[in-house]
Amino acid sequence: xxxxxxxxxxxxxxxxxxxxxxxxxxxxxxxxxxxxxxxxxxxxxxxxxxxxxxxxxxxxxxxxxxxxxxxxxxxxxxxxxxxxxxxxxxxxxxxxxxxxxxxxxxxxxxxxxxxxxxxxxxxxxxxxxxxxxxxxxxxxxxxxxxxxxxxxxxxxxxxxxxxxxxxxxxxxxxxxxxxxxxxxxxxxxxxxxxxxxxxxxxxxxxxxxxxxxxxxxxxxxxxxxxxxxxxxxxxxxxxxxxxxxxxxxxxxxxxxxxxxxxxxxxxxxxxxxxxxxxxxxxxxxxxxxxxxxxxxxxxxxxxxxxxxxxxxxxxxxxxxxxxxxxxxxxxxxxxxxxxxxxxxxxxxxxxxxxxxxxxxxxxxxxxxxxxxxxxxxxxxxxxxxxxxxxxxxxxxxxxxxxxxxxxxxxxxxxxxxxxxxxxxxxxxxxxxxxxxxxxxxxxxxxxxxxxxxxxxxxxxxxxxxxxxxxxxxxxxxxxxxxxxxxxxxxxxxxxxxxxxxxxxxxxxxxxxxxxxxxxxxxxxxxxxxxxxxxxxxxxxxxxxxxxxxxxxxxxxxxxxxxxxxxxxxxxxxxxxxxxxxxxxxxxxxxxxxxxxxxxxxxxxxxxxxxxxxxxxxxxxxx
Amino acid sequence: xxxxxxxxxxxxxxxxxxxxxxxxxxxxxxxxxxxxxxxxxxxxxxxxxxxxxxxxxxxxxxxxxxxxxxxxxxxxxxxxxxxxxxxxxxxxxxxxxxxxxxxxxxxxxxxxxxxxxxxxxxxxxxxxxxxxxxxxxxxxxxxxxxxxxxxxxxxxxxxxxxxxxxxxxxxxxxxxxxxxxxxxxxxxxxxxxxxxxxxxxxxxxxxxxxxxxxxxxxxxxxxxxxxxxxxxxxxxxxxxxxxxxxxxx
Numbered sequence: 001x002x003x004x005x006x007x008x009x010x011x012x013x014x015x016x017x018x019x020x021x022x023x024x025x026x027x028x029x030x031x032x033x034x035x036x037x038x039x040x041x042x043x044x045x046x047x048x049x050x051x052x053x054x055x056x057x058x059x060x061x062x063x064x065x066x067x068x069x070x071x072x073x074x075x076x077x078x079x080x081x082x083x084x085x086x087x088x089x090x091x092x093x094x095x096x097x098x099x100x101x102x103x104x105x106x107x108x109x110x111x112x113x114x115x116x117x118x119x120x121x122x123x124x125x126x127x128x129x130x131x132x133x134x135x136x137x138x139x140x141x142x143x144x145x146x147x148x149x150x151x152x153x154x155x156x157x158x159x160x161x162x163x164x165x166x167x168x169x170x171x172x173x174x175x176x177x178x179x180x181x182x183x184x185x186x187x188x189x190x191x192x193x194x195x196x197x198x199x200x201x202x203x204x205x206x207x208x209x210x211x212x213x214x215x216x217x218x219x220x221x222x223x224x225x226x227x228x229x230x231x232x233x234x235x236x237x238x239x240x241x242x243x244x245x246x247x248x249x250x251x252x253x254x255x256x257x258x259x260x261x262x263x264x265x266x267x268x269x270x271x272x273x274x275x276x277x278x279x280x281x282x283x284x285x286x287x288x289x290x291x292x293x294x295x296x297x298x299x300x301x302x303x304x305x306x307x308x309x310x311x312x313x314x315x316x317x318x319x320x321x322x323x324x325x326x327x328x329x330x331x332x333x334x335x336x337x338x339x340x341x342x343x344x345x346x347x348x349x350x351x352x353x354x355x356x357x358x359x360x361x362x363x364x365x366x367x368x369x370x371x372x373x374x375x376x377x378x379x380x381x382x383x384x385x386x387x388x389x390x391x392x393x394x395x396x397x398x399x400x401x402x403x404x405x406x407x408x409x410x411x412x413x414x415x416x417x418x419x420x421x422x423x424x425x426x427x428x429x430x431x432x433x434x435x436x437x438x439x440x441x442x443x444x445x446x447x448x449x450x451x452x453x454x455x456x457x458x459x460x461x462x463x464x465x466x467x468x469x470x471x472x473x474x475x476x477x478x479x480x481x482x483x484x485x486x487x488x489x490x491x492x493x494x495x496x497x498x499x500x501x502x503x504x505x506x507x508x509x510x511x512x513x514x515x516x517x518x519x520x521x522x523x524x525x526x527x528x529x530x531x532x533x534x535x536x537x538x539x540x541x542x543x544x545x546x547x548x549x550x551x552x553x554x555x556x557x558x559x560x561x562x563x564x565x566x567x568x569x570x571x572x573x574x575x576x577x578x579x580x581x582x583x584x585x586x587x588x589x590x591x592x593x594x595x596x597x598x599x600x601x602x603x604x605x606x607x608x609x610x611x612x613x614x615x616x617x618x619x620x621x622x
Numbered sequence: 623x624x625x626x627x628x629x630x631x632x633x634x635x636x637x638x639x640x641x642x643x644x645x646x647x648x649x650x651x652x653x654x655x656x657x658x659x660x661x662x663x664x665x666x667x668x669x670x671x672x673x674x675x676x677x678x679x680x681x682x683x684x685x686x687x688x689x690x691x692x693x694x695x696x697x698x699x700x701x702x703x704x705x706x707x708x709x710x711x712x713x714x715x716x717x718x719x720x721x722x723x724x725x726x727x728x729x730x731x732x733x734x735x736x737x738x739x740x741x742x743x744x745x746x747x748x749x750x751x752x753x754x755x756x757x758x759x760x761x762x763x764x765x766x767x768x769x770x771x772x773x774x775x776x777x778x779x780x781x782x783x784x785x786x787x788x789x790x791x792x793x794x795x796x797x798x799x800x801x802x803x804x805x806x807x808x809x810x811x812x813x814x815x816x817x818x819x820x821x822x823x824x825x826x827x828x829x830x831x832x833x834x835x836x837x838x839x840x841x842x843x844x845x846x847x848x849x850x851x852x853x854x855x856x857x858x859x860x861x862x863x864x865x866x867x868x869x870x871x
Contacts, residue, residue, distance in 0.1 A: 040674050040682065041682060043768055044674045044675075044680040044682050044768075046674075048680050049675055096747065099747035105801075107757045107804070109754065110752055113751070114751035114752050114753055132761065132764070133761075135679075135765065137679075138679065138764075138765075138767065142768075146739065149733060149738060150738030153737065156734075222674045222675050222676065223673070223674065255651065256650060256651020256652070257651055258649070258651055258656045259677070262677045367677060367678065370678065370696055371677075371698070479663075479667065481667070523668075524668055525667065526668075529670040530670070531667070531670065531671070532662070
């Protein structure tokens with residue numbers, strides 16, 4: 001057996017997207033020796049795909065904006081299931097986090113008076129999204145990457161070594177977290193390039209691994225989104241909440257087949273784009289739900305006036321929260337009013353001059369031109385729902401990002417609670433920054449307060465190695481690609497955008513069979529850069545997380561945000577008071593109800609009583 | 623609309639390798655990366671390829687298709703004739719790891735050598751004011767997805783390993799230009815560009831601009847303006863005389 005590579009750090013960050021990099025910067029600035037472990041190359045994380053912007057109530061475009069308004073919008077978007085403390089911290093701190101990016105070198109689009117420009121987005125009352133055209137995620141990731149490089153340059157000056165206090169291990173996969181008793185002691189994984197194993201000893205681990213979209217067939221997520229952090233947390237004894245809530249973004253590409261699911265930014269609608277069915281009708285006016293009736297225009301004239309006069313008009317219903325728009329598109333297609341390739345039409349060509357479209361939506365223009373032969377300045381796009389984001393994740397302490405396991409932290413998409421049952425567009429990038437920073441600080445404080453470092457036992461390492469090598473040791477089993485495709489099809493068809501009891505029960509049966517078959521997966525070749533082996537290991541995580549989603553979705557007998565039950569179509573105020581918590585032990589996945597923490601009264605006072613009556617029980621209101 | 627396409631894919635590692643022939647199904651609307659993935663799923667499960675977003679936004683899947691540097695995810699199969707044999711090889715300028723995956727650490731080394739943004743000390747976060755027209759120049763360069771195709775195609779390093787130490791390549795010379803043109807950056811980057819990053823090696827053949835999947839005008843908007851600033855500083859006779867007379871370096 002080749003000798004095991006070993007490293008020792010104060011803080012390990014798993015994932016190098018926005019949350020991971022911001023956490024690493026914070027931990028390093030707190031004096032921690034910090035390592036970032038990521039599956040892709042440094043700077044390629046899924047955050048680059050974010051297009052529209054970062055929501056932060058800076059009030060640069062409309063000075064009526066404030067953190068209180070942002071908080072209200074976030075709670076409404078999440079149908080009041082959000083962890084209110086997270087929503088509060090997020091709304092309060094997002095402006096600071098955006099301004100800080102400018103000191104790292106970010107270049108946002110500007111207002112006429114030279115401040116950061118802000119754009120409209122679904123569910124946000126005022127123009128609130130700081131942006132760079134429609135490539136805001138790229139700006140965010142590059143800015144954080146360059147900040148990390150600048151910290152490394154400081155270390156080079158001081159120690160003659162760029163990696164003295166902050167090191168990135170790229171193209172590296174973590175397969176298991178390692179514990180010493182009840183506490184985190186490090187992580188075990190392999191270099192994707194060579195397949196060689198590495199043990200990291202560290203008292204604190206921050207999970208920033210993003211989402212789970214690769215368990216679904218039609219998704220905007222990249223291959224990295226296999227629920228690694230969710231599964232690592234579960235296996236380490238932490239709990240997940242809200243796993244039944246999955247956001248289907250209303251506008252993914254539907255044609256050609258090979259790009260089905262790729263995201264079409266919400267900015268298209270924020271900047272004036274409209275949705276039409278095959279009859280040419282702007283159908284969203286027929287889908288304004290009762291709870292939003294007084295906030296959205298009920299006719300095209302008023303909706304159109306809103307773009308120039310927001311004080312005296314209500315916003316167009318194309319800008320309803322994502323769950324509403326996705327369901328509406330789904331219904332139109334089902335009713336036979338869809339586009340030729342099974343979506344609806346999203347048209348900006350008749351709404352803005354061609355030059356303006358190319359300026360505001362350059363990467364959409366490029367994406368459609370190159371991938372679908374469609375010129376969005378002259379033709380409508382065809383779009384349909386795509387699995388985009390998981391609201392559920394590791395249950396954390398809002399202020400520090402700590403999970404229930406000592407030394408284990410989570411930030412960004414892998415954490416749960418902030419977005420309740422549905423995330424607003426633009427609230428993801430701000431979430432990454434606000435809670436990435438908080439987790440970095442939380443982990444640093446934890447490490448500083450330790451009087452004794454945890455130790456890693458050799459047995460744990462032997463076991464982790466054996467688990468990772470298992471697919472090579474078996475013969476005659478199945479190819480991981482086949483299993484992955486079946487999993488994606490089952491989740492898409494049976495636990496997708498519209499759910500029914502019988503279908504979810506069938507999904508759980510299929511998952512049981514897939515789990516059995518996964519026991520005997522076989523991969524060919526050797527450990528060096530072997531995608532079949534990588535997928536076999538990722539499948540273990542996808543299967544575990546999919547089971548949480550299906551089990552939680554089966555239990556929640558109401559429809560709310562990213563969880564729509566055909567057999568329980570309405571929202572139930574009693575269910576708002578309950579969280580579904582997933583845990584794993586030797587018997588597998590269990591899901592239990594837990595009471596939701598009541599909203600603090602001064603935050604409740606930010607809403608009209610009439611609005612609260614739509615969400616809260618009479619008991620809570622009394 | 624499907625057909626059986628003919629492919630030749632380079633397979634091997636740092637000890638050597640060669641082109642391998644495959645016949646594989648091609649469907650309407652597909653890109654080359656789809657075909658590589660189909661090969662993995664059906665014929666060559668251990669075929670190594672680096673990719674991520676599959677939407678031309680992350681710059682991971684760089685390779686050479688029929689000898690031309692391109693992103694695998696943005697090259698549509700419809701640009702080829704159905705009878706054509708399509709050859710896919712790894713980027714030539716970087717060391718091979720395996721199959722289509724190369725060791726691009728050269729680029730990360732060079733990135734670290736560019737001094738970072740130097741913010742103005744008297745401005746607090748939130749106080750930055752810049753005009754759109756002024757940020758647009760650097761914003762064009764920040765569209766870069768770091769696919770490194772420009773680095774791969776640049777003849778200064780493509781077949782000249784010996785130049786790699788002194789020359790940062792178009793991507794990182796553009797990064798220097800981006801910082802130089804940042805309205806609030808306080809550092810002086812002109813001498814750095816010439817002395818530390820080898821701007822003088824570039825003889826503006828524009829190959830980098832030609833392969834850029836983001837259509838950034840690397841040569842026209844970044845490299846040539848930097849060369850002009852260097853020329854103004856280093857070769858302007860009046861500046862030269864002034865420096866001599868007043869003993870400035």
